[in-house]
Amino acid sequence: MHRRSNSRRSDKARLIIQIGPDPAAQGGIAAVLGTYASYQAGFEELGYRHIFISSCGVSGGGRVGRFIGAWFRFVWLTLFDDVHLVHIHSSIKGSLLRKSVFALTCQLLCRKYVIHVHSGAFLSYYESLLRPARTIVRLIVRGAICVICLSENSRKQFISSKLTTAEKCRIVYNGITDPLGECSDQRAESLQVVITFLGKLSESKGLLTLLQALAALPQSDMRYTLCVGGAGDVSAFDDWVKVHGLTDRVVFKGWVAGDVKARLLADTQIFVLPSHSEGFPVAVVEAMAFGTAIVSTQIPGVIDAIRSGQDGLLVIPGDRDGLRDALWQLLNDSALRERLGASARQRFLDRFTMQQTALHLASVYDGVTL
Numbered sequence: 100m101h102r103r104s105n106s107r108r109s110d111k112a113r114l115i116i117q118i119g120p121d122p123a124a125q126g127g128i129a130a131v132l133g134t135y136a137s138y139q140a141g142f143e144e145l146g147y148r149h150i151f152i153s154s155c156g157v158s159g160g161g162r163v164g165r166f167i168g169a170w171f172r173f174v175w176l177t178l179f180d181d182v183h184l185v186h187i188h189s190s191i192k193g194s195l196l197r198k199s200v201f202a203l204t205c206q207l208l209c210r211k212y213v214i215h216v217h218s219g220a221f222l223s224y225y226e227s228l229l230r231p232a233r234t235i236v237r238l239i240v241r242g243a244i245c246v247i248c249l250s251e252n253s254r255k256q257f258i259s260s261k262l263t264t265a266e267k268c269r270i271v272y273n274g275i276t277d278p279l280g281e282c283s284d285q286r287a288e289s290l291q292v293v294i295t296f297l298g299k300l301s302e303s304k305g306l307l308t309l310l311q312a313l314a315a316l317p318q319s320d321m322r323y324t325l326c327v328g329g330a331g332d333v334s335a336f337d338d339w340v341k342v343h344g345l346t347d348r349v350v351f352k353g354w355v356a357g358d359v360k361a362r363l364l365a366d367t368q369i370f371v372l373p374s375h376s377e378g379f380p381v382a383v384v385e386a387m388a389f390g391t392a393i394v395s396t397q398i399p400g401v402i403d404a405i406r407s408g409q410d411g412l413l414v415i416p417g418d419r420d421g422l423r424d425a426l427w428q429l430l431n432d433s434a435l436r437e438r439l440g441a442s443a444r445q446r447f448l449d450r451f452t453m454q455q456t457a458l459h460l461a462s463v464y465d466g467v468t469l
Contacts, residue, residue, distance in 0.1 A: 113148070114183050115142075115148070115184050117132060119131075119132050119187075122151055128194075128217050131217070132151060134275055134276065134453055135149060135151075137276060142461070147183070147461060152176075153169055154166060173204065177205075177208050183464065184244075185201070185205050186215060187202055188217060190216075191220060191224040192224070195236070202214065203235075203238075214239065214246050216247065216249070216253065217249065218378050219253065219398070221253070222253075222260060225262075237262060244267070245268075246262070247270070248270050248271075249400055250400045250402075252399035254269075271459045272455075272459075273381050273456065274384070274456030275385060275453055278364075292368045294324065294326070294370075294371055294426070295328065295363060295369070295391075296372065297372070298382055299331050300333060300336055302375075304329075305422075308418075308422060309325075309371060309373050310336065311419045312422040312426060313426070314344075314345060315420070316426065316430075323348065324348060328353070328355040329353075330354045360385075364386060364389045364391065369436065370382075372393075372395045372401075374401070375416045377400040379404065383404050387443040387444060388444065391440050392412075392437075393405055394426060395411060396416040405443070409442050412439070
């Protein structure tokens with residue numbers, strides 16, 4: 100991509116309205132928007148400023164009221180402010196329903212908008228809908244000036260489904276700010292290998308498969324701790340851990356964020372995310388940024404980030420034995436962990452920094468004229 104000069108624009112930054120969850124909330128889309136918010140100065144150097152409108156609030160009751168309030172604020176801004184573009188971030192189910200209201204409002208107000216699809220299951224979910232619902236989804240997706248996908252596979256599926264055209268469909272990978280900056284990784288050597296899982300505590304993220312793989316390892320001489328970070332039904336997984344004798348090896352840390360997450364990743368030797376479906380997992384990019392050896396699955400999104408055998412080890416989703424073997428290999432080969440981690444770190448710097456994401460988004464925004 101053409102790299103711009105920061106002095107290219109001296110005029111007033113153009114306004115982009117970002118529609119999605121609160122950047123401070125939990126979840127993948129919130130993490131993406133939180134990174135956008137923290138990189139606001141970088142976007143302004145590219146000529147754009149963001150206003151974030153939360154479509155659902157952080158948590159608790161009153162969600163309907165907050166949604167209505169967000170919609171009224173959105174309408175006010177689009178009518179009385181000089182809005183360049185509306186950037187709508189959507190997953191599936193309730194997220195898609197809420198974002199459909201904003202997209203249809205954009206059409207009624209003749210405002211151009213981008214649909215940014217964050218779920219790897221979007222098209223399968225769309226195909227499962229009743230015909231009237233599919234009609235609405237087609238209307239809002241085809242009405243977008245651009246559809247942003249998170250993987251090459253997702254882009255091909257959107258085009259082949261005829262929900263959009265090749266000219267209107269772009270890939271923008273989720274980037275993050277480099278947590279190490281100019282410093283190199285200072286991960287300390289330890290006899291105890293730290294394995295980390297970050298994500299929703301569910302089998303869609305492969306957590307049970309991971310626990311089964313660990314239970315299948317020879318336990319007598321294996322010195323490791325699995326740190327599980329994320330929200331979900333901890334009690335169910337904790338019960339499984341107790342029954343299978345992994346209590347002294349598995350630690351449930353709850354939702355981790357900010358400095359706590361950074362410290363955990365800095366201490367991690369193996370990051371594992373055995374998901375069955377992903378858009379483009381921010382957690383994997385975060386682990387890459389810390390130069391961590393990664394074990395994940397051969398699914399769209401992940402394969403855009405990780406080259407198996409070069410930046411990490413990828414197994415078939417749900418393959419307990421394959422996951423066990425990959426973990427065993429890394430637990431017993433510190434040189435392999437270091438080689439994969441160094442390659443992952445370099446790939447992050449080459450492709451997945453927030454600076455690169457911002458440039459790609461600015462290219463999308465540049466193509467819009469009101």
